[in-house]
Amino acid sequence: MPTQALRRQPIIPKPADVPKGTVYVIVEECKGCELCIDFCPRRVLARSPQTNSKGYHYPVVLKEGECANCQMCYLICSEFAIFSTLALEALPTAETG
Amino acid sequence: MARIGVFVCHCGENIAGTVDVEAVTQVAARLPGVAHAEHYRYMCSDPGQKLLIEAIKEKHLTGVVVAACSPSMHEMTFRGAAVEGGLNPYLSEMANIREQCSWVHDDKAAATAKAIDLVRLMVEKVRRNRPLQPITVPVTKRALVIGGGIAGIQAALDLANGGHQVILVEREPSIGGHMAQLSETFPTLDCSQCILTPRMVEVSRHPNITLLTYSEVEEIGGYVGNFQVKIRRKPRYVIEEKCTNCGDCAVVCPQVVPNEFEGGLSWRRAIYTPFPQAVPAVYTLDEEACLGLHPLVCEKCFQACEAKAIDLNMKPEIVEVEVGAIIVATGYDLFAAEQARELGWGRFPDVVTGLEFERLLSASGPTSGQMRCPSDGRVPKEVVFIQCVGSRDPEQGVPYCSKICCMYTAKHAMLYKHKVPDGQAYVFYMDVRAGGKGYEEFVNRAMQEDRVLYVRGRVSKVFEEDGRLKVWGVDTLTGQPLEIAADLVVLATAMVANTEHDTLAKQLRAIADEHGFYQEAHPKLRPVETLTAGLYLAGAVQAPKDIPETVAQASAAAGKVQALFSRDELQREPVVARVNELSCEGCFDCQKVCPYGAITPEEIRDREGNLLRRVSNVNVGLCEGCGACVVACRNHSIELEGFTDEQIYGEIVALWPMPERAPERVTVKAQRRPRIS
Numbered sequence: 001m002p003t004q005a006l007r008r009q010p011i012i013p014k015p016a017d018v019p020k021g022t023v024y025v026i027v028e029e030c031k032g033c034e035l036c037i038d039f040c041p042r043r044v045l046a047r048s049p050q051t052n053s054k055g056y057h058y059p060v061v062l063k064e065g066e067c068a069n070c071q072m073c074y075l076i077c078s079e080f081a082i083f084s085t086l087a088l089e090a091l092p093t094a095e096t097g
Numbered sequence: 098m099a100r101i102g103v104f105v106c107h108c109g110e111n112i113a114g115t116v117d118v119e120a121v122t123q124v125a126a127r128l129p130g131v132a133h134a135e136h137y138r139y140m141c142s143d144p145g146q147k148l149l150i151e152a153i154k155e156k157h158l159t160g161v162v163v164a165a166c167s168p169s170m171h172e173m174t175f176r177g178a179a180v181e182g183g184l185n186p187y188l189s190e191m192a193n194i195r196e197q198c199s200w201v202h203d204d205k206a207a208a209t210a211k212a213i214d215l216v217r218l219m220v221e222k223v224r225r226n227r228p229l230q231p232i233t234v235p236v237t238k239r240a241l242v243i244g245g246g247i248a249g250i251q252a253a254l255d256l257a258n259g260g261h262q263v264i265l266v267e268r269e270p271s272i273g274g275h276m277a278q279l280s281e282t283f284p285t286l287d288c289s290q291c292i293l294t295p296r297m298v299e300v301s302r303h304p305n306i307t308l309l310t311y312s313e314v315e316e317i318g319g320y321v322g323n324f325q326v327k328i329r330r331k332p333r334y335v336i337e338e339k340c341t342n343c344g345d346c347a348v349v350c351p352q353v354v355p356n357e358f359e360g361g362l363s364w365r366r367a368i369y370t371p372f373p374q375a376v377p378a379v380y381t382l383d384e385e386a387c388l389g390l391h392p393l394v395c396e397k398c399f400q401a402c403e404a405k406a407i408d409l410n411m412k413p414e415i416v417e418v419e420v421g422a423i424i425v426a427t428g429y430d431l432f433a434a435e436q437a438r439e440l441g442w443g444r445f446p447d448v449v450t451g452l453e454f455e456r457l458l459s460a461s462g463p464t465s466g467q468m469r470c471p472s473d474g475r476v477p478k479e480v481v482f483i484q485c486v487g488s489r490d491p492e493q494g495v496p497y498c499s500k501i502c503c504m505y506t507a508k509h510a511m512l513y514k515h516k517v518p519d520g521q522a523y524v525f526y527m528d529v530r531a532g533g534k535g536y537e538e539f540v541n542r543a544m545q546e547d548r549v550l551y552v553r554g555r556v557s558k559v560f561e562e563d564g565r566l567k568v569w570g571v572d573t574l575t576g577q578p579l580e581i582a583a584d585l586v587v588l589a590t591a592m593v594a595n596t597e598h599d600t601l602a603k604q605l606r607a608i609a610d611e612h613g614f615y616q617e618a619h620p621k622l623r624p625v626e627t628l629t630a631g632l633y634l635a636g637a638v639q640a641p642k643d644i645p646e647t648v649a650q651a652s653a654a655a656g657k658v659q660a661l662f663s664r665d666e667l668q669r670e671p672v673v674a675r676v677n678e679l680s681c682e683g684c685f686d687c688q689k690v691c692p693y694g695a696i697t698p699e700e701i702r703d704r705e706g707n708l709l710r711r712v713s714n715v716n717v718g719l720c721e722g723c724g725a726c727v728v729a730c731r732n733h734s735i736e737l738e739g740f741t742d743e744q745i746y747g748e749i750v751a752l753w754p755m756p757e758r759a760p761e762r763v764t765v766k767a768q769r770r771p772r773i774s
Binding site: 008010011042068069 | 348349350351352353355356359360361362363364388389392394395397443446453463464469471472474
């Protein structure tokens with residue numbers, strides 16, 4: 001399709017039932033490899049300026065609400081220091097699909 | 098002993114006005130091997146052809162030279178006459194003394210001398226002509242239709258109903274094309290989808306149609322009757338046979354992007370169907386919009402699919418098919434409206450193109466058919482329609498008329514008035530071109546019954562002032578400048594050639610005109626064929642067209658293909674390369690230069706099966722007679738039938754100054770260059 005179609009902003013609001021996730025970081029487990037930051041498809045995470053008690057820069061959530069709960073960070077983390085859960089208020093239902 | 102007949106045509110004054118045909122005939126009669134020479138007013142006329150037939154019979158001619166127009170004009174005529182006289186058609190040749198002589202020269206003496214030379218060399222050629230037999234090739238009775246819009250759908254259905262196998266290739270996930278995007282159609286205001294979707298469903302159910310959506314033609318080889326086509330099937334990551342169209346995958350998909358089908362006015366997920374009635378009714382995973390497949394990131398759709406229809410490891414697939422004919426129905430694109438900068442498309446959300454307005458009108462569109470402004474959702478009370486955006490505008494757009502804009506603008510204005518009866522619609526037009534059955538009446542209805550205000554004139558500028566759009570224009574009938582405060586501005590953008598026209602045209606060996614529309618074989622008498630045999634056009638790929646014309650041309654193309662398929666074998670010109678196996682050394686230089694892949698190695702073995710030599714072999718079905726191999730062959734082991742070295746050298750030698758007496762026959766062997774002394 002022509003590219004011109006994409007220049008226009010959709011006139012109806014974005015669907016509200018898009019799955020969203022909440023990211024949890026277990027700060028003390030992190031070893032600062034930053035794989036989760038590199039592999040996050042929506043670039044939700046960023047390197048924290050602070051360090052944990054071991055001296056590693058752990059990840060922090062930069063864009064709250066952007067997480068798609070894809071679990072990529074959980075899969076990629078070798079220390080099991082990060083995971084996400086489905087944000088409960090945005091559970092999709094069959095009717096709103 | 099050759100007995101050649103020479104026939105010189107006057108072509109009225111076309112030839113006789115510049116060339117002394119009497120002198121040409123007299124010289125020709127004295128040429129070696131010529132047994133008969135005469136001239137006549139119109140050789141192509143029935144009496145002219147009779148002269149030729151009678152002379153062949155009475156004088157037992159072994160070859161014929163007709164000195165007249167270009168062979169592309171009348172070669173078939175005179176070959177037919179030669180056959181009627183009892184000769185092999187390839188013993189008849191034409192000397193072109195019109196296009197290449199009389200039409201381009203003024204000096205009568207010089208033109209006559211040149212005409213004599215042209216006749217002399219043709220006589221020398223015909224003396225060396227061999228009778229040739231046409232090559233028959235089988236026809237694959239299966240057709241390929243490229244493009245699944247209304248043109249492709251109609252052509253495919255007509256062919257399939259005629260009992261032939263059809264492969265329909267569409268680049269998008271669903272067939273339907275632009276017609277599926279329309280709200281209503283002029284002049285009857287039929288709902289577009291209501292008349293289109295039954296056809297789409299018929300395509301999907303028809304046993305003779307193989308539907309390949311989300312696929313593109315990658316490579317085309319072969320020739321009429323025997324095309325080899327490679328089709329690239331893009332991975333849709335959904336197994337078509339298993340998908341039940343339940344939509345569970347789309348619900349859980351976290352990626353939301355603008356929907357191209359709605360002109361970007363609404364949203365879709367990364368896994369989607371473009372519109373509810375899509376055919377095939379399966380979901381497609383948009384690789385670019387997906388969170389990530391390589392490496393696999395999300396797979397929520399995969400987990401949600403109960404039918405196990407999602408295959409995230411799907412790879413692009415190349416399907417190879419053999420077809421006998423190809424119908425191109427790749428349609429059009431819209432003129433990029435941002436190029437008309439003064440009209441503000443892309444800067445102001447309430448300036449929309451015609452196709453976007455169709456989606457705003459459509460009951461299945463983003464607003465569910467309610468008339469709303471894209472910016473804030475208010476009901477537009479003043480709507481300005483601007484015609485000829487890009488069309489008839491050689492400076493900024495295209496010089497041609499896009500043909501459908503007058504009608505669809507009238508339709509838009511009418512539908513707007515039906516939805517907002519107290520609103521006001523203005524149409525700025527150059528001319529109203531409403532040629533078509535019921536079209537003029539339709540425009541009149543828009544003006545009189547629906548009170549659409551037609552203003553003859555151009556719009557110079559659309560701009561924003563105090564939060565409202567202002568349209569500056571001029572009414573050229575009264576000379577009054579106009580300023581209209583508009584809620585919505587609709588641009589009737591031009592139809593332009595499909596963006597992929599040139600890559601496909603190269604593959605198809607078709608010719609596109611300066612605007613990218615494909616060239617038909619003849620603008621009046623062969624509007625459906627192209628100059629490539631076996632390749633036909635349907636719809637807006639040839640020129641801007643409305644739906645009835647597109648459907649008519651699609652049916653015509655299908656009719657042409659059915660005529661082609663009515664025969665079991667096709668006859669091809671026997672002008673092909675021939676290898677002398679005795680002298681071929683097997684270097685295969687010819688194979689490297691052959692653009693058609695017609696040359697393959699052949700092994701010559703003795704009775705015990707021991708390999709003696711490897712030589713070139715020409716597939717006469719694939720050979721197009723271009724002669725590249727003849728040039729490449731180092732020891733003259735390949736010759737082109739009908740244009741052998743002997744014939745060509747004979748022609749060249751004939752152009753040497755005429756000897757006092759008849760020369761001895763120049764003997765030329767195919768393997769050696771002639772000794773010219």
